[in-house]
Structure formats: C-alpha cells, structure tokens
Amino acid sequence: MRTALVIGTGLIGTSVALALAGRGVRVHLSDHDPDRARTAAALGAGSVQEPEGPVDLAVVAVPPAHVARTVAEAIARGAARGFLDVASVKGGPRRELEALGCDLTRYIGTHPMAGAERSGPLAGTADLFEGRPWVLTPTSAAGAATDTEVLNLALELVALCRAVPVVMDADAHDRAVALVSHTPQLLSSMVAARLEDADEAAVRLCGQGIRDVTRIAASDPGMWVDILSANPGPVADILAAVAADLDETVRSLRALQSADEDKRGDGAQGIEDVLRRGNAGRERVPGKHGAAPAAYETVAVFIGDQPGELARIFADAGRAGVNIEDVRIEHATGQQSGLIQLFVEPQAAPGLTAALRERGWSIRQ
Structure with a gap:
C-alpha cells in the first residue's frame, strides 16, 4: 500500500x-x-x-x-x-x-x-x-x-x-459487540446517572470501584446514539437478560430484609449465585497478550502527587528486576496523594515489597 x-x-x-x-x-x-x-x-x-x-x-x-x-x-x-x-x-x-x-x-x-x-x-x-x-x-x-x-x-x-x-461473520460481529461493548456503555452510563442528583457527601466517598464502573460513561452521547441506532436489537436482547438478573437480585435483596430465616437464606443464595456467575464470566475475559487472565499478586504503595513519582517507582521496580504486569492508581479525595497498585507475578511480590521499602516507599499491608 x-x-x-x-x-x-x-x-x-x-x-x-x-x-x-x-x-x-x-x-x-x-x-x-x-x-x-x-x-x-x-x-x-x-x-x-x-x-x-x-x-x-x-x-x-x-x-x-x-x-x-x-x-x-x-x-x-x-x-x-x-x-x-x-x-x-x-x-x-x-x-x-x-x-x-x-x-x-x-x-x-x-x-x-x-x-x-x-x-x-x-x-x-x-x-x-x-x-x-x-x-x-x-x-x-x-x-x-x-x-x-x-x-x-x-x-x-x-x-x-x-x-x-x-x-x-458480520451479524455474529454485531451480536458480539452488543455484549462486550455496547451494553457495557449503557450500563456504565446508567450507574453514573445515579450520581447526578446524589448528595455531595455520598459523591465524596467515590472510590476506585465506582471510577472503574463509570469510566466509559464519559463518552460522547451523540456518537453512542449513532452506534446504538445501528445495532438496537442485539443490545436490547442482552439488556433484557440483564434486566431479568436485576429483577431476581432485587427480590433476593428484599428477602434479606425478611424476618423469616428461610427467606433470608434464599436471598443470600440468590445474591451469591449472581456474584459467582460474575466470577465465572470475568475469568473468561482475556488477560495479557490475549491469554487466560493470570492471578497476579498486588503490591500497594502510597504515592505522592508530584511530578516524577510514577517514573521513580517504576524505575525502582526495574532495579529490583521485577516486571510490572498491570497497574492501577487510586486517588485520595481532597489529598495530594494516592495509592498505586502494582500487579506482579506472585513469586515476585515479596522481593518487590522488600526492595521498595529499602528505597523509602510506604507499603500498604
């Protein structure tokens, strides 16, 4: 070309x-x-x-x-x-x-x-x-x-x-992206929409979980209307299945409020079922280089919000001979600091923890 x-x-x-x-x-x-x-x-x-x-x-x-x-x-x-x-x-x-x-x-x-x-x-x-x-x-x-x-x-x-x-196949592709792209966008937006009128005190409690779930809710609405208008049927089918899970989950949560011990047991079982199915589905998401997701160990380090801090911690990990497989940063609300989670192979975690401590980093246990 x-x-x-x-x-x-x-x-x-x-x-x-x-x-x-x-x-x-x-x-x-x-x-x-x-x-x-x-x-x-x-x-x-x-x-x-x-x-x-x-x-x-x-x-x-x-x-x-x-x-x-x-x-x-x-x-x-x-x-x-x-x-x-x-x-x-x-x-x-x-x-x-x-x-x-x-x-x-x-x-x-x-x-x-x-x-x-x-x-x-x-x-x-x-x-x-x-x-x-x-x-x-x-x-x-x-x-x-x-x-x-x-x-x-x-x-x-x-x-x-x-x-x-x-x-x-073109239609198989459309069904696939409805599941892995289009529906997640709508669900992320729906969760983020709950924050619009939430009390400020509640919003200030936002942590990494809500940040992860709502990240793609920042996407351009006009663009997504165009996309969803071209693939409405498959997305509606998946949302209908999600809605059925939501209905069952709501019933399970209501049962947990019951004075009847058997109903509370059924409610707990219903919640556990959806969480376990979520575990099983998450395990199928490809990990690094498309392989099955690996079970990494997390080394959590407190980090200041100053220029060069990320470069310094990555350099210190490199000097320790440890490859960082993934990374996540959780910012502390209202503070000039945060928590960086370094995902590494399990056998590398103790050595990395010791090396970072030697270089003055504060490790969260």
Whole structure:
C-alpha cells in the first residue's frame, strides 16, 4: 500500500491516518467538516489535498448511519482500488450497500476494537490499535465475494496499524459487540446517572470501584446514539437478560430484609449465585497478550502527587528486576496523594515489597 484516502477524521480515522503516515503511506484526508481534516493534517496524519487519481485503499471512518452512502459515493467516483469502513456495526451497512446495488467485491467491512472516551482528531494517536483485535467481515456470497486484493489490502492496513486481524461473520460481529461493548456503555452510563442528583457527601466517598464502573460513561452521547441506532436489537436482547438478573437480585435483596430465616437464606443464595456467575464470566475475559487472565499478586504503595513519582517507582521496580504486569492508581479525595497498585507475578511480590521499602516507599499491608 502506497496511498490511502481516509474519509472522516474523528478519533478512529485520524488514528488510522497517523499510523499509515508514520509508516510511509501517502495519506489524503477528507471530512464533511474541513476544519477537522485540517486539524488532522496539522497533527501529521496526511494531506487535505485531493488525490490525483485512485488511491490503493479508501478507509471510511464515519458514523454507522452514514457508512453505506459514503462508501457508495466513493465507489461511484472510483476513489480507490479497495474500500473498507471501520464502523462498530457491520451487518446493517452491508445490507444497505446491497440495496444500493454497490459492487461488494471491492468492499470489506471492518471494525478495530479500540477507542477512547475522547473523540475528534485531537484524540487520535498512531498507537491506538497496537495489539488490539481488528475484525474483518469479508463477504463470501456468490457474485459478491470480497476480492482477494481487497482482503489483502485490509490485512495490510491491520498490519501497518499493528493490530491483530480477526475474521468474523458480520451479524455474529454485531451480536458480539452488543455484549462486550455496547451494553457495557449503557450500563456504565446508567450507574453514573445515579450520581447526578446524589448528595455531595455520598459523591465524596467515590472510590476506585465506582471510577472503574463509570469510566466509559464519559463518552460522547451523540456518537453512542449513532452506534446504538445501528445495532438496537442485539443490545436490547442482552439488556433484557440483564434486566431479568436485576429483577431476581432485587427480590433476593428484599428477602434479606425478611424476618423469616428461610427467606433470608434464599436471598443470600440468590445474591451469591449472581456474584459467582460474575466470577465465572470475568475469568473468561482475556488477560495479557490475549491469554487466560493470570492471578497476579498486588503490591500497594502510597504515592505522592508530584511530578516524577510514577517514573521513580517504576524505575525502582526495574532495579529490583521485577516486571510490572498491570497497574492501577487510586486517588485520595481532597489529598495530594494516592495509592498505586502494582500487579506482579506472585513469586515476585515479596522481593518487590522488600526492595521498595529499602528505597523509602510506604507499603500498604
């Protein structure tokens, strides 16, 4: 791939363009808002000049509702040898393209499983996709099978963005993202919405648990309305199942208030059941490098909120010969300090604890 056209310079489009430009591809940028395209160009994502002829690959990075029309227009004007989109739903846009009579042999639907709470070109980064799954949904139907050249261009794009290709059926993809992406967004927003009118005294008690659950609630509502409008059925099905669990959990909690010992026992059993099923589901979430999640030991260290403190603790861990597998920071409300949790292999925890103590760090037992 030597040339590419990126249509849509939001977070994903700009990140794709930055990754391609950084690896020597000549990238042309287009957006319905010229200022966004110029911003992306100023970041080094490419040029806003029109390409002189067809490029190798056109990447359509617009909201799901606009994918089919945008791809169809690009195909009609012969903008590229191959066309793909990066929207978070795949079945609907493909069916719309079929209805428009487009040549699907030159198109492949894709979805990089990466994102951020921020949006727009200024949120773009060339390493957004590194190590992340990138779903490809080639068509195999007679007369509309994705051309091998187009599939190869898509695979080259994934490689240049240093992502991991995953081939799926389009509708299977939509059911999967409803479970692992779209429903979590709504549930996070619903929990965060409880905080809107909460007493200030309650909000000041927020700890890492509520921060973890509500992190993605900071996402752009307009963007998510577009996404959910393109995949409402699968998301509604999953939410209906969650609602059934919620109803059962409410009944169990009410039973715990009963004066009847048997009812309290049933209530406790109901709560334990949902928590255990949660344990089992969490264990299936892939861990580091896509492997099964490891059982790491946590070394918790008090840390001041001053420049250089994070670098110092990581350097001290490195001097101790310990690899930090994961990290979490919990800020102390109203204080210039916090708690950093270093996740390490169990056999490394005692040595790291001793080494950090020697270097003056305060360890929480």
